[in-house]
Amino acid sequence: MKKIIVATLTTGTRNTTFNECLESLQALTNINGYQIDILVVENNKQADEQVQTILTSYNTCEKSVKYLLEPAQGIPHARNAALNFAKQEGYSYLAFIDDDAFASPDWISTLVKMNESANIASGPQLAIFPDGTSSFYFNATVYHERKLADGAEIKWAATNNVLIDVNFMKANKLSFNPALINGGEDKELFLRVNKLGGKLVWSETAVVSEYIAQSRLSVIWAMRRTFRIGATGFMIESAIRTPFENYITCIVKGSLYLAKGLLFVPYHALAPKSSLLNSLCDLSHGVGFFYGLFSKGRVSKYT
Secondary structure (H helix, E strand, O other): OEEEEEEEEEOOOOOOOHHHHHHHHHOOOOOOOEEEEEEEEEOOOOOOHHHHHHHHOOOOOOOOEEEEEOOOOOHHHHHHHHHHHHHHOOOOEEEEEOOOEEEOOOHHHHHHHHHOOOOEEEOOEEEEOOOOOOHHHHOOHHHOOOOOOOOOEOOOOOOOEEEEEHHHHHHOOOOOOOOOOOOOHHHHHHHHHHHOOOOEEEOOOOOEEEEOOHHHOOHHHHHHHHHHHHHOHHHHHOOOOOHHHHHHHHHHHHHHHHHHHHHOHHHHHHOOOOOHHHHHHHHHHHHHHHHHHHHOOOOOOOO
16 A cells, blocks of 8 residues: 655644644545645744644544654755655655645645656645735735646646655655745755656646735735845756856746836736735746845845
8 A cells, every 4th residue: 555644844833724734634635545644834943732632632533643853953954854754654656735834635645646747746726815904915926826627737846736756756755845935945955856857737726725814915015025035046947957047037037027017007007806915926926036136145134
């Protein structure tokens, strides 16, 4: 029987949806010939008592809930802990989902079908907004997943919704880059997978959903996030490009985002299904790319 481990990372009980995430994973549709386990990686120096209490309530559930404490701070370290666990314990597949998200029952079964002809399968994370959210935020692309055709080949994936062929990762000695401590470690890794000839596919029907916290519905949060994405672009692009190509790529991408942000201000301000926040985010994204050229992609905070 093949084994699948579904990993979620947590830093403690600040996240009120952590338990709902685990409930959704217990409700995943079983797959003939596969064993589905769950792994919680807590990225803390010491175990959080409330996390332990929540995990205790799953001791007798059908799907085994395993636990790792990763004291090295940072998302890449926690993700590598999950990846190393999957390698060492003989799992065929490793899936990732955020601890503030929940999965549809057929999420894993759909990804497994897609992965039969690929090494990485990924899908969308749908945003669930608080009641009364204004169109200014609801229509902003920073809160939404990219739109791709079902079965489309992709160059990178995000760890908010992904299924990984563990044997491919082991054979190619692949892991998450710990230098990308403030984000982008997933895109960088999967670009390397693609460069090595790995096949990545998109499943539009393998859905997970995420509650958008009220604290994220702010111009400052959105612009900081897109700035960080741009700023880490230098390190991400270096995974697949020469230094010269990397500099040129970041200059071109930064310039295009700045131009897009300025040129589309009238459209985003007037179109009923768009938002002026899209232009602001494009501008901060572009500035981030240029910042990344001087900082070599290092940013001080994750958003």
